[in-house]
Amino acid sequence: MSNATQTAVQAQPQQEFWRWKEYNWHDPHLDWQAATTISCGIDVGSVSTQAVVLADGRLYAFASRRTGNNSPGSAQKALDWALEETGLTLGKIHFTVGTGYGRVNIPFADKAITEIACHARGANFIYGPSVRTLLDMGGQDCKAIRCDERGKVQNFLMNDKCAAGTGRGMEVFADLLQVPIESVGEMSFQVEVEPPPVSSTCVVFGKSEALGLLRSGWSKEKVLASYCRAMAKRVVELLARIGVEPQFAITGGISKNIGIVRRIEDELGVEALEPQGDYDPQIAGALGAALFAKALVERQRRQGATA
Amino acid sequence: MITAGIDCGAYNTKVVLYRDGKVLARAGVRSGFDPPAAAERALEQALQQAKIGRQALTTVITTGAGRKSVPFADDNVTAVTADARAVHELAPEVKTILDIGAEEGRSIQCTEGGRVADFAMNEKCAAGAGTFVETMARTLEVPLEEMGPLSLQSEKATAMNAQCAVFAESEVVSLIHQGTQIKDICRAVHDAMADRCVAMARRSGIVPQVALIGGVGYNVGFVSSLQRELALEVLVPEHPEYVTALGAALLGADHLNS
Numbered sequence: 063m064s065n066a067t068q069t070a071v072q073a074q075p076q077q078e079f080w081r082w083k084e085y086n087w088h089d090p091h092l093d094w095q096a097a098t099t100i101s102c103g104i105d106v107g108s109v110s111t112q113a114v115v116l117a118d119g120r121l122y123a124f125a126s127r128r129t130g131n132n133s134p135g136s137a138q139k140a141l142d143w144a145l146e147e148t149g150l151t152l153g154k155i156h157f158t159v160g161t162g163y164g165r166v167n168i169p170f171a172d173k174a175i176t177e178i179a180c181h182a183r184g185a186n187f188i189y190g191p192s193v194r195t196l197l198d199m200g201g202q203d204c205k206a207i208r209c210d211e212r213g214k215v216q217n218f219l220m221n222d223k224c225a226a227g228t229g230r231g232m233e234v235f236a237d238l239l240q241v242p243i244e245s246v247g248e249m250s251f252q253v254e255v256e257p258p259p260v261s262s263t264c265v266v267f268g269k270s271e272a273l274g275l276l277r278s279g280w281s282k283e284k285v286l287a288s289y290c291r292a293m294a295k296r297v298v299e300l301l302a303r304i305g306v307e308p309q310f311a312i313t314g315g316i317s318k319n320i321g322i323v324r325r326i327e328d329e330l331g332v333e334a335l336e337p338q339g340d341y342d343p344q345i346a347g348a349l350g351a352a353l354f355a356k357a358l359v360e361r362q363r364r365q366g367a368t369a
Numbered sequence: 370m371i372t373a374g375i376d377c378g379a380y381n382t383k384v385v386l387y388r389d390g391k392v393l394a395r396a397g398v399r400s401g402f403d404p405p406a407a408a409e410r411a412l413e414q415a416l417q418q419a420k421i422g423r424q425a426l427t428t429v430i431t432t433g434a435g436r437k438s439v440p441f442a443d444d445n446v447t448a449v450t451a452d453a454r455a456v457h458e459l460a461p462e463v464k465t466i467l468d469i470g471a472e473e474g475r476s477i478q479c480t481e482g483g484r485v486a487d488f489a490m491n492e493k494c495a496a497g498a499g500t501f502v503e504t505m506a507r508t509l510e511v512p513l514e515e516m517g518p519l520s521l522q523s524e525k526a527t528a529m530n531a532q533c534a535v536f537a538e539s540e541v542v543s544l545i546h547q548g549t550q551i552k553d554i555c556r557a558v559h560d561a562m563a564d565r566c567v568a569m570a571r572r573s574g575i576v577p578q579v580a581l582i583g584g585v586g587y588n589v590g591f592v593s594s595l596q597r598e599l600a601l602e603v604l605v606p607e608h609p610e611y612v613t614a615l616g617a618a619l620l621g622a623d624h625l626n627s
Contacts, residue, residue: 225535266495
């Protein structure tokens with residue numbers, strides 16, 4: 063390496079490998095002004111916040127961003143970003159449902175509903191009514207949910223105590239191995255033979271174990287494969303306790319990590335459903351909340367009409 | 370007759386040389402990524418301290434997580450057995466031992482004769498081990514040795530909701546942003562860890578006298594939190610980190626004497 067490139071490398075600010083992409087989207091072909099019901103769902107998670115806006119039950123706009131340390135602020139920012147360049151404003155939204163860990167802290171929400179119910183409802187919409195078992199892998203928790211053909215929750219189990227098996231654990235590993243978090247999945251398959259999973263359950267101990275493996279000559283790819291396998295095994299334990307009935311689907315940020323998804327499928331011997339259309343499985347919670355908001359506003363109108 | 374006890378811990382490797390009721394030397398080195406080499410180095414240091422040669426050792430007994438990885442050991446014993454043996458020697462009134470190391474925690478209930486009646490372990494989760502305090506010290510930018518003394522200055526309890534060390538790190542950051550005083554956060558960290566350790570100890574039973582051994586025994590803040598959580602006095606022997614190694618050396622001597 064020449065001196066010039068060396069300096070260039072050193073001059074780069076420290077990269078934050080855990081940092082995943084924030085994004086917003088709206089459907090330019092949909093005219094919200096023609097809609098009778100505009101409903102909104104906000105999912106304030108411990109790590110990320112999503113806002114979803116539906117026009118007559120059709121996905122119109124959404125945004126996903128980091129929650130940060132201010133959940134009321136992040137709810138507002140996510141909604142503002144989703145509505146950017148749409149001409150639509152908060153005042154025109156008929157009903158807003160808040161969900162997620164920060165759901166009681168959203169100033170403009172009309173109602174709060176638990177994320178378990180919202181994820182099941184959202185998954186029913188994204189994956190279709192055949193979904194019976196849902197795994198929601200969030201930033202700081204992981205939930206196994208059983209639901210019926212209407213997306214109604216039958217039973218659920220949750221781990222919100224331990225970072226192993228959550229997005230936060232994966233962020234720690236991306237940073238440790240200096241691999242951008244969005245590349246973890248692909249990289250974890252660049253091994254000739256699948257290595258055994260790391261033996262530590264705890265993310266903190268897993269870090270020391272990974273450093274030891276790197277020192278003993280393992281490649282980053284091999285360590286990632288080993289960690290992804292351990293994480294898959296960990297969440298499959300949760301699923302096994304509640305029982306997996308097909309069809310099976312995964313929501314939440316980790317559902318975008320192919321390294322985890324394929325290994326969960328391998329451990330379960332069941333394939334995960336692909337989303338219908340281009341729906342983003344990370345917005346399932348906010349989408350479910352927006353669907354509840356639609357139902358609630360329609361019920362209010364019916365009651366108003368009969369009163 | 371001189372016996373050596375080597376405690377191959379996750380973080381430190383400790384050696385105790387013992388002869389006729391007396392400790393001749395104590396030495397500790399980082400275990401690093403090569404536990405047999407660490408055991409070798411720690412033993413050499415202890416021999417130098419005692420000014421004796423390797424041939425003066427009658428037997429070498431290993432214990433701890435890496436006890437089976439030391440090729441020159443004559444035998445190995447579990448840390449639970451070693452703990453019970455050593456604490457009975459040092460303080461026979463002890464009925465409950467908490468051994469909290471860097472990456473493991475153990476609670477042992479002993480019989481009147483110092484035998485193991487029951488025990489419980491945590492080797493899966495950093496929240497009940499020394500690593501927890503170390504991680505939080507790094508987040509707080511407080512040297513590890515100051516965590517305990519700072520914690521003692523705190524006069525109020527601050528709730529920590531997170532159990533997991535990874536989640537607790539974020540919680541500590543938000544406590545800092547909320548303007549919580551560093552000393553109060555230090556106490557919250559020790560209170561949270563004491564809560565985890567006591568939950569483990571309940572599984573094997575808590576009967577006074579309670580003793581705390583392992584490296585975490587040096588942390589006065591944790592000892593105070595543990596006493597508050599248990600509502601009991603806790604005895605911390607001198608050199609708490611070397612108690613397990615002493616137990617291995619004692620068991621070596623017992624074996625040869627029998």
